[in-house]
Amino acid sequence: MSNEAERPRVLEYPGNGFVITWEPARCRHAAECVRGLPRVFDNTRRPWIVTDGATADEVVTVVDRCPSYALGYRTADGRSRTAPDTVR
Numbered sequence: 001m002s003n004e005a006e007r008p009r010v011l012e013y014p015g016n017g018f019v020i021t022w023e024p025a026r027c028r029h030a031a032e033c034v035r036g037l038p039r040v041f042d043n044t045r046r047p048w049i050v051t052d053g054a055t056a057d058e059v060v061t062v063v064d065r066c067p068s069y070a071l072g073y074r075t076a077d078g079r080s081r082t083a084p085d086t087v088r
């Protein structure tokens with residue numbers, strides 16, 4: 001038996017020294033990310049997250065502003081952000 005259906009869908013976008021995670025069901029479209037780092041987060045584009053050229057520090061700064069915890073990250077130097085009740 002599998003509990004796969006109970007797990008939230010989390011998409012991953014690898015970059016240079018970091019991975020951005022995005023849980024669509026949590027996204028409130030507040031656009032903090034789009035305003036903060038528009039070359040990475042652009043909701044008029046598909047895929048809407050493009051990590052090319054971004055640094056881990058830029059990603060951490062902007063993702064930390066996401067009010068819903070839809071966005072998270074893991075960095076090569078050990079920083080991470082996940083939604084408070086996300087089970088890994």
Ligand code: SF4
Pocket residue numbers: 026027028029030031032033034065066067068069070071
């Ligand atoms: S800041 Fe978070 S909630 Fe707002 S659009 Fe970006 S991912 Fe969605």
